[in-house]
Amino acid sequence: MHSRVFDGAAAEVRQVVGAMNDLKAMAGTREFLMVADSKLVSYSNITALLEAGVEFVAPVPAAQLKDEVYAVLDPQRGEPVDWVPERDERKPEAERETYRVLEDTHTLTGRRKSDPPLTVRRILVHSTAVAAGQQAARAKRLAKAAEDLDRLTAAAGGRHYKTREKIVARIGVIATKRRVTSCLRWHITTDEHGTPSLTWHFDQDVLGAETAVDGWWALITSVPAEKAGPAHVLIHYKGQGTVERRYLLPD
Numbered sequence: 641m642h643s644r645v646f647d648g649a650a651a652e653v654r655q656v657v658g659a660m661n662d663l664k665a666m667a668g669t670r671e672f673l674m675v676a677d678s679k680l681v682s683y684s685n686i687t688a689l690l691e692a693g694v695e696f697v698a699p700v701p702a703a704q705l706k707d708e709v710y711a712v713l714d715p716q717r718g719e720p721v722d723w724v725p726e727r728d729e730r731k732p733e734a735e736r737e738t739y740r741v742l743e744d745t746h747t748l749t750g751r752r753k754s755d756p757p758l759t760v761r762r763i764l765v766h767s768t769a770v771a772a773g774q775q776a777a778r779a780k781r782l783a784k785a786a787e788d789l790d791r792l793t794a795a796a797g798g799r800h801y802k803t804r805e806k807i808v809a810r811i812g813v814i815a816t817k818r819r820v821t822s823c824l825r826w827h828i829t830t831d832e833h834g835t836p837s838l839t840w841h842f843d844q845d846v847l848g849a850e851t852a853v854d855g856w857w858a859l860i861t862s863v864p865a866e867k868a869g870p871a872h873v874l875i876h877y878k879g880q881g882t883v884e885r886r887y888l889l890p891d
Contacts (some may be wrong), residue, residue, distance in 0.1 A: 652679040710856035737769035741870040771855025784819035797835040
C-alpha cells in the first residue's frame with residue numbers, strides 16, 4: 641500500500657508527477673499502467689509521463705475537446721466493446737449499457753512557443769447509458785423551460801409584464817435557469833394599444849446538433865496499439881473503479 645496525505649487545498653493536477661515517481665520507484669524495473677481521472681491531463685504531466693516511459697490512461701477534460709469532434713462520429717462505425725458494467729450483469733442483454741470505440745489522435749500544446757506539441761492516442765467512446773442520461777436531462781430541462789415560457793406568454797401584457805423590457809428580462813432568467821439559451825428563439829410584438837405579446841419556440845437544428853454528440857467522451861493513452869487496441873484501453877480504464885473500491889481505511 642502506498643499513501644500520502646496532502647493539504648486539502650492542494651491541486652490534484654500537481655500531484656500526478658510525484659505519485660508517478662513514487663509508484664515507479666516501488667515498481668522498480670517492472671512496468672505498470674497508471675490509470676487516473678482527467679486531472680492527470682496537463683501538458684506538464686503528460687510530458688513527464690512520456691519522458692519516464694510510464695504508460696497511462698485518462699479521460700480528456702471536456703474543455704479540451706469541442707463538440708464538433710463528436711458531431712461527425714457514427715457510433716455504429718465504432719468497435720463494440722466486450723465488457724458489461726457490474727450493475728448490468730443481471731439485466732437482459734437488451735437493457736445493458738453498451739460501448740463502442742473509435743480511435744484517432746490527441747495533441748497537447750504547452751504555454752511557451754518553444755514547447756513541442758505532444759501527440760498521443762485518443763480513444764473516442766460512445767456509451768448508450770451516457771446518451772440516455774443526457775437525453776433525459778435535456779428533455780427535463782426543455783419541459784420545465786416550456787412550462788415557464790408558457791406561463792410568461794399567458795402573462796405578457798398583464799399587470800406584471802406590461803412592457804417589452806420586463807418580458808425580455810424574464811426570458812433571460814428562464815433561459816439561464818433552465819439552460820436553454822442556445823436553443824430558445826422568441827419574438828415580442830405589440831398591438832395598436834402598445835400591449836406586448838410573446839411567441840417562442842426551441843430551435844430544432846440546435847437540439848439536433850446537441851443530440852448528435854450524446855453519449856460520447858474520450859480517453860487518451862500512451863499504451864502502444866500493439867499492446868492494447870481501443871476496446872482494451874477502455875477496459876483498462878474501467879478497472880480503475882475496482883481498484884478504488886479496495887481502498888481500506890485503518891480502524
